[in-house]
Amino acid sequence: MAxxxxxxxxxxxxxxxxxxxxxxxxxxxxxxxxxxxxxxARDGVExxxxxxxxxxxxxxxxxxxxxxxxxxxxxxxxxxxxxERFTAALRDAWGAHEGTRTGLExxxxxxxxxxxxxxxxxxxxxxxxxxxxxxxAELTAVAEGSFRVLLDAIVSLQEANVxxxxxxxxxxxxxxxLVHGLAMLAIDGxxxxxxxxxxxxxxxxxxxxxxxTGLDAPERKRR
Amino acid sequence: MAxxxxxxxxxxxxxxxxxxxxxxxxxxxxxxxxxxxxxxARDGVExxxxxxxxxxxxxxxxxxxxxxxxxxxxxxxxxxxxxERFTAALRDAWGAHEGTRTGLExxxxxxxxxxxxxxxxxxxxxxxxxxxxxxxAELTAVAEGSFRVLLDAIVSLQEANVxxxxxxxxxxxxxxxLVHGLAMLAIDGxxxxxxxxxxxxxxxxxxxxxxxTGLDAPERKRR
DNA sequence: AATGGATGTTGTCACTGTCAACATCTGGCG
DNA sequence: CGCCAGATGTTGACAGTGACAACATCCATT
Numbered sequence: 164m165a166x167x168x169x170x171x172x173x174x175x176x177x178x179x180x181x182x183x184x185x186x187x188x189x190x191x192x193x194x195x196x197x198x199x200x201x202x203x204a205r206d207g208v209e210x211x212x213x214x215x216x217x218x219x220x221x222x223x224x225x226x227x228x229x230x231x232x233x234x235x236x237x238x239x240x241x242x243x244x245x246x247e248r249f250t251a252a253l254r255d256a257w258g259a260h261e262g263t264r265t266g267l268e269x270x271x272x273x274x275x276x277x278x279x280x281x282x283x284x285x286x287x288x289x290x291x292x293x294x295x296x297x298x299x300a301e302l303t304a305v306a307e308g309s310f311r312v313l314l315d316a317i318v319s320l321q322e323a324n325v326x327x328x329x330x331x332x333x334x335x336x337x338x339x340x341l342v343h344g345l346a347m348l349a350i351d352g353x354x355x356x357x358x359x360x361x362x363x364x365x366x367x368x369x370x371x372x373x374x375x376t377g378l379d380a381p382e383r384k385r386r
Numbered sequence: 387m388a389x390x391x392x393x394x395x396x397x398x399x400x401x402x403x404x405x406x407x408x409x410x411x412x413x414x415x416x417x418x419x420x421x422x423x424x425x426x427a428r429d430g431v432e433x434x435x436x437x438x439x440x441x442x443x444x445x446x447x448x449x450x451x452x453x454x455x456x457x458x459x460x461x462x463x464x465x466x467x468x469x470e471r472f473t474a475a476l477r478d479a480w481g482a483h484e485g486t487r488t489g490l491e492x493x494x495x496x497x498x499x500x501x502x503x504x505x506x507x508x509x510x511x512x513x514x515x516x517x518x519x520x521x522x523a524e525l526t527a528v529a530e531g532s533f534r535v536l537l538d539a540i541v542s543l544q545e546a547n548v549x550x551x552x553x554x555x556x557x558x559x560x561x562x563x564l565v566h567g568l569a570m571l572a573i574d575g576x577x578x579x580x581x582x583x584x585x586x587x588x589x590x591x592x593x594x595x596x597x598x599t600g601l602d603a604p605e606r607k608r609r
Numbered sequence: 610a611a612t613g614g615a616t617g618t619t620g621t622c623a624c625t626g627t628c629a630a631c632a633t634c635t636g637g638c639g
Numbered sequence: 640c641g642c643c644a645g646a647t648g649t650t651g652a653c654a655g656t657g658a659c660a661a662c663a664t665c666c667a668t669t
Contacts, residue, residue, distance in 0.1 A: 234657065
């Protein structure tokens with residue numbers, strides 16, 4: 164006791180939306196999310212510690228439990244935030260060239276770019292998806308929202324006769340798997356040799372392009 | 387003290403290659419690996435506990451440290467074992483139809499099948515690849531062995547004029563990404579709806595086939 | 610003004626990975 | 640054969656972790 168009010172260096176760097184009360188944080192939930200993401204980006208998901216997150220925010224180790232049921236729920240919230248931004252990113256990329264094959268390519272590039280620019284989010288989103296869904300009942304729906312952006316694009320491309328009229332879900336799953344694989348391998352350091360700077364972008368571009376034309380030698384005809 | 391020799395129910399179910407001595411296990415290293423894999427398959431990587439692994443083998447919690455430097459090294463060994471079996475599986479699939487497009491398709495199917503049949507191995511192999519490589523200096527080489535099987539197949543298919551003469555590494559990376567994505571999504575429960583039994587196999591087959599022909603509508607010509 | 614609910618804190622617990630010190634066994638030496 | 644060095648397995652202990660319960664503080668509503 165008598166240790167209250169000591170944990171802030173007076174001149175706080177908080178998000179201060181309300182007059183800082185020194186005891187109540189003001190927007191701790193948001194701050195916790197942001198700090199968790201920052202920590203994960205630095206140390207990986209397994210390096211995330213509730214105590215450290217608290218300490219870094221100048222808050223006690225259990226303050227978090229007023230905003231999240233437990234550690235997994237915090238991660239579920241990170242995943243949810245990730246899927247929401249992800250959906251927006253995909254939608255934006257598609258929107259700029261809607262209905263064209265370019266649009267699909269841009270969306271694929273945006274997919275991989277998102278994973279590389281937000282590896283912490285991406286890792287959490289797909290790292291333990293099933294378990295996270297048990298913590299946040301709506302997470303499934305949010306994640307399916309991302310998938311739907313792709314699926315809708317596929318359908319409209321089929322209607323415009325740009326791509327083959329296969330089962331759209333099959334096609335969407337194929338595209339999703341490809342970009343997911345590209346993103347995962349890149350994040351894990353299994354991508355193209357990192358010594359060549361633009362190599363990754365090249366591979367991504369090549370992959371998405373060849374996804375359209377196919378790998379088969381042009382002479383052969385396949386139905 | 388006086389608690390030695392109690393941990394075995396006399397009629398052991400060990401791998402008994404040597405007369406069981408009740409104190410020395412005989413083949414603990416192998417047993418630890420197997421038990422770790424079993425546990426991970428049940429509880430996930432984060433559910434793996436050195437103490438439980440020991441207990442399950444009727445051995446103390448620290449016996450493991452005579453065979454592995456630490457927990458990460460155990461995981462690195464799991465990954466290594468995984469990559470070795472993985473290489474063999476890919477090689478087998480390719481070998482049966484070497485030099486043909488069918489061979490590539492079989493290899494792709496074998497890839498996803500391996501991931502589904504050995505999810506514990508697969509999760510560890512790709513779950514934290516970079517960190518594991520720091521624990522086992524040879525892991526990189528072993529993993530590249532798996533990749534080389536695919537790359538060699540690609541090269542020989544190009545020479546046989548079955549597929550286009552792109553940069554083989556690019557093509558290999560494309561194929562790898564696709565099957566890796568398929569496998570990851572399937573393991574994570576993000577694959578096709580699990581209520582349809584053969585759905586996954588269908589998607590995999592479709593994806594690998596369309597990888598050859600491409601998604602573009604047949605009318606259009608692309609170089 | 611006061612009071613109940615929201616928010617943050619301290620004390621504590623069981624559990625984990627890891628190390629050091631010790632016990633036991635086994636193979637190879639004389 | 641006897642014995643001892645190294646390999647293998649065990650116990651004790653410690654710091655760090657997530658989680659809960661009990662308590663402190665603050666804020667909004669009456």
